[in-house]
Amino acid sequence: MKFWDTITGSDLTREWKAFEVRVGALPADHRAAWEQITGHLSSYSDFTGRNLMPILDGALGLLEETAADAQSAREVLGDDIEGFCAALAGGERGRGYRDRWRQQLNRNVARKLKQLGG
Structure with missing residues (x-):
């Protein structure tokens, strides 16, 4: 992976487009399941979503x-x-x-409460 691709995210765009092509070949119920999987997995993403790409690839492979x-x-x-x-x-x-x-919010609130309490 090239540095510029990593910085701009163009490698992720290429991967996602390849996923879309693969999903297009699936039957309708599998495509619907794919949409649900991507929706539910998005909450486990890091800032870029790069950590989900291998997981999504495996899930799509299973559907295929x-x-x-x-x-x-x-x-x-x-x-x-x-x-x-x-x-x-x-x-x-x-x-x-x-x-x-x-x-993080809970830690910050607990820290502020300790400061106020003495």
Whole structure:
């Protein structure tokens, strides 16, 4: 990866466009599952989203394999796509940006309360 591509994010744009081409070849239920997966995984993203690219690639590969085996997305992913995404992102312990912000806010409030209390 070139430095300029990393700075501008053009490598991510190329990867995302390749994902879109692959998703376009999927059946409708698999495309709908892909939309749900990307929506749920976005909360686990870092600032750039670069950490999600391998996870998304794996999830899309799974959808492609199940489509080739003529399985429905629901058979493979089940009804709990949000839980599936949490497992992909590192389980329930997987921390998203909201969790990090919440923890930082709690630390700051606790620090201010200590300062006010003495």
